[in-house]
Amino acid sequence: MADHVYIQDIASHVGKEVALKGWLADRTDKGKLQFLKIRDGTGFIQAVVFQKDVAPETFDAARKLTQESSLVVTGIPRAEARAPGGFELAVKDLRIVQIADDYPITPKEHGVEFLMANRHLWLRSPRQHAILRIRARIVKAIRDWFDDNGFLLVDTPILTPSACEGTTTLFATDYFGVPAYLAQSGQLYNEANAAAFGKVYCFGPTFRAEKSKTRRHLTEFWMVEPEWAYGTLDDYMRVGEEFVSYIAQTILKERAPELKAIERDVSKLRNVAPPFPKISYTDAVEILHQHGFPEFQWGEDFGAPHETTISEQFDKPVFVHRYPTEMKAFYMAPDPNDPKVCLGADLLAPEGYGEIIGGGERSADLAHLERQIAKHNLPREAYEWYLDLRKYGAVPHCGFGLGVERTVAWICKLDHVRETVPYPRMLERIYP
RNA sequence: UCCUCGGUAGCUCAAUUGGCAGAGCGCGCGGCUGUUAACCGUGAUGUUCUAGGUUCGAGUCCUAGCCGAGGAGCCA
Numbered sequence: 203m204a205d206h207v208y209i210q211d212i213a214s215h216v217g218k219e220v221a222l223k224g225w226l227a228d229r230t231d232k233g234k235l236q237f238l239k240i241r242d243g244t245g246f247i248q249a250v251v252f253q254k255d256v257a258p259e260t261f262d263a264a265r266k267l268t269q270e271s272s273l274v275v276t277g278i279p280r281a282e283a284r285a286p287g288g289f290e291l292a293v294k295d296l297r298i299v300q301i302a303d304d305y306p307i308t309p310k311e312h313g314v315e316f317l318m319a320n321r322h323l324w325l326r327s328p329r330q331h332a333i334l335r336i337r338a339r340i341v342k343a344i345r346d347w348f349d350d351n352g353f354l355l356v357d358t359p360i361l362t363p364s365a366c367e368g369t370t371t372l373f374a375t376d377y378f379g380v381p382a383y384l385a386q387s388g389q390l391y392n393e394a395n396a397a398a399f400g401k402v403y404c405f406g407p408t409f410r411a412e413k414s415k416t417r418r419h420l421t422e423f424w425m426v427e428p429e430w431a432y433g434t435l436d437d438y439m440r441v442g443e444e445f446v447s448y449i450a451q452t453i454l455k456e457r458a459p460e461l462k463a464i465e466r467d468v469s470k471l472r473n474v475a476p477p478f479p480k481i482s483y484t485d486a487v488e489i490l491h492q493h494g495f496p497e498f499q500w501g502e503d504f505g506a507p508h509e510t511t512i513s514e515q516f517d518k519p520v521f522v523h524r525y526p527t528e529m530k531a532f533y534m535a536p537d538p539n540d541p542k543v544c545l546g547a548d549l550l551a552p553e554g555y556g557e558i559i560g561g562g563e564r565s566a567d568l569a570h571l572e573r574q575i576a577k578h579n580l581p582r583e584a585y586e587w588y589l590d591l592r593k594y595g596a597v598p599h600c601g602f603g604l605g606v607e608r609t610v611a612w613i614c615k616l617d618h619v620r621e622t623v624p625y626p627r628m629l630e631r632i633y634p
Numbered sequence: 635u636c637c638u639c640g641g642u643a644g645c646u647c648a649a650u651u652g653g654c655a656g657a658g659c660g661c662g663c664g665g666c667u668g669u670u671a672a673c674c675g676u677g678a679u680g681u682u683c684u685a686g687g688u689u690c691g692a693g694u695c696c697u698a699g700c701c702g703a704g705g706a707g708c709c710a
Contacts, residue, residue, distance in 0.1 A: 232673095233666040252667070269660090284668060304644070309671045310659050311646055315702050371708095387710095412708055413635065425710060505706075548710095557710060605710030619710095630702085 204276045209245035212279045212289050221276045222247070222291065225326070226267045226302075228309060236264050238293070240275065246328060248282075249275055249291040260296050269308075270326070272299035321625060322634045332460035333621055336453060337610045343452040344426050344604070347445050348403045353428055356395040358388030358404040363584065371411040373421075384409035387603065390533075390588050392429035393564060396599055397591055403428040415629050417618040418506070418556060420607060422627035429601030435545040435563045438600040439521050442549055442559055443478040446519060446604075450474035453613055466615050470552060473518045480521040483543065486512050501526050510554040519558070523547035532574035535565040535598075545600075555612040561602020568592035 204219040212220075224242030234253040239246060251264045267273065277293040306316075307323055317324045324330055348355070361375070361382045372383040388404040395402040405426040412419070428441070450471050453461070461468055481489075490498040493511050504512070504522075513520055524543040527536050534544040546562030565571055571592060575585055610622035620626040625634065 228671085230669045230672060231666090232669060235667040235669085237669050237672095239670090248670085250668080254667090282668095284670085286670060304661065306644065306660095308645065308660050311671095313646070313703090315641090316645070318702095408710085410709070414708065415703095416705070416707095416709095419709070423710065503708085505708095560710065603710060608710060 209240070209242050209247045211244075212247060212291075216279050216281060216289070219276060219278050219294065220291075221274055222249075223274045224272070226269060226271045226273060227326075228269065229264075229267055231265065236261075238264065238267065238275070240273070240291070241326070245287070247279075247287060247289060247291055248285045249277060249293050251293045251296070256293060256295070260293075263296050263298055264293070266301060267298065268302050269305040270302040270323075272302070273297065274299060318620065318626075318631065319633070325624060329464055330621065332463040333610070333614055333616070334624060335460050336457050336614055337606070337622055339453060339457050340449055340610055340613065341424075341606065343449045344405065344445075344606070346452075347448050348426070348428060351401075351441075353401045353403045353430070354399045356392075356399060356402040356404060357406065358385065358391035358395070358427075360385050360406065373409050373411045386410050387425070388427050389429070389601065389603065392427055392601055393533075393588070393591055393599065396429040396431045396601070397595065397597070401428070401430040413629050416506070417620075418608060418611075420619055420623065420626050420628055423619075423623070424606035425603045426606065427601060427603040429599065431597050431599045433563070433600035434598060435523060435547060435600060438561055438563065438602055439478070439480055439523070439547055440476075442521070442547075442561070442602060443476040443519075446478075446549065446559070446609075447475045449609065450613065461614075464614055466613075470517070471613065473552075475518070478519050478521055478549070479516050480523060480547075481512075482524045483522055483526065484524070486522050489515055501528065503529050506556055509550050509556040513550040513552050513554065513556075517552065519552060520550050521547045522550060523562075530562075532578045532580065533564050533571065535563040535567075536570070549602075551608070551612040553612065553615065555608060557605075558608045558612060559602050559604045561600065563598060563600040566592060566596040566598050568596070 204221045206223055207215050207220045209222065222240055222242055224240050226238055227241045227246060228239040230237040236251045238249040238251065240249050251261060253261050274297045275293050276295045277291040279289055279291050281288060282290040306320055361377060362385045363382060372386060375382050386408050392402060392404055403426060407422055408425045409422055411421060454468060454471055487498055487500050489512055490508055495508060524537055525546055527534065527542060527544040530544050530546050534546045537543045537545055548557045549559035550556060551558045568589060571589060575582055607619040607622040611619045616622060620628065
């Protein structure tokens with residue numbers, strides 16, 4: 203029996219008989235000649251079956267194959283300019299593992315509703331392969347960057363006793379008779395971990411039960427959140443621009459075939475290098491006044507069209523800092539020079555992708571936090587441990603959160619985050 | 635939660651003023667030694683989202699509901 207090889211390694215086996223184990227993506231019957239498009243999870247390759255070169259039962263077996271039938275083929279790989287990918291397999295033998303029923307996803311067009319209902323099968327398509335390979339590489343780039351820059355991975359809990367920020371709706375579960383909630387952020391625990399380890403990050407799924415129905419929202423999404431002691435707003439923006447640039451440059455370098463497969467124009471990604479422009483919220487409001495939103499009032503939050511307009515003024519991601527204190531989370535540190543604004547910043551991605559990072563400097567002032575907790579009507583007893591951090595060695599510190607799905611959507615230039623994760627969880631969709 | 639649009643064959647869609655339910659793809663059968671979403675011939679395929687209503691007659695009009703898409707708000 204020939205050695206089993208994967209399609210991604212086929213170039214190093216030219217001229218030697220090998221076995222491929224996979225599925226039939228497509229078949230073209232030319233009479234005495236059949237083309238089989240085979241996939242095995244690592245790639246796609248064309249196999250060619252000539253009637254005169256194989257046993258009659260082998261040729262008949264090839265004719266019986268339906269789309270997505272599983273099979274093992276043996277043959278000899280060769281360079282072939284006419285084949286997609288430059289290589290093809292000259293088939294010598296073929297074994298059917300299973301004949302697939304009528305496969306619902308054809309090589310023609312399909313609508314979103316149909317594809318989402320068949321997400322478990324849609325994942326077999328080349329475009330979904332490219333996107334999810336890019337996602338996996340982005341996740342690795344995220345881990346590599348923090349691991350190589352002195353941050354320690356310290357996991358934060360997913361089941362939590364109360365809201366982190368008290369602003370968004372949480373998914374409730376029954377925790378042995380008491381309510382527990384799926385975490386919407388690891389941030390508060392990160393602050394405790396930063397006081398213990400200096401520089402930390404957490405990385406995992408987070409959950410928001412909001413009834414958001416847009417191309418930028420999932421109810422379950424992945425977020426990486428670094429936090430470090432003695433960090434300031436300016437430190438955060440410097441780390442953020444280095445980190446995001448590393449992700450973009452790594453994908454450009456290591457996932458070029460996938461970017462090409464999804465027809466991503468990479469010229470705009472090449473610009474993503476430090477330093478990023480940094481403007482204040484007040485500057486951003488001025489931009490809005492000059493570009494189609496003359497009515498925008500200082501103190502309002504930005505909506506999607508506002509973020510798009512601001513980001514369109516720049517050719518790389520842009521930090522918007524010093525938002526009005528009123529509209530940000532209770533733990534944000536006020537700017538000592540102007541307490542109306544706080545030391546927080548969001549990073550807006552180019553090309554209309556909106557906010558991919560939110561973060562800033564946290565307040566180290568116990569009295570201020572106690573007032574803020576009261577003002578936001580948060581249950582004080584749930585935050586006692588958090589307030590302890592301001593009693594036992596409080597230091598200035600900062601951190602941020604980066605949304606993985608929005609980052610993947612931007613890097614891939616997708617029009618919806620639902621394709622950036624294998625099984626998206628959205629309003630009114632939890633199947634499959 | 636609000637606004638807008640949609641639901642017809644397995645899929646993507648068409649169906650004139652309310653008047654016989656259609657096409658392409660896919661699938662079956664036949665043909666073809668270089669196909670790239672092949673091509674040529676041929677055949678089968680329907681609870682028109684659901685429940686009521688108007689009408690001689692409803693895919694089409696009315697009422698209610700269900701499901702989906704796009705956007706808003708909120709956020710990463």
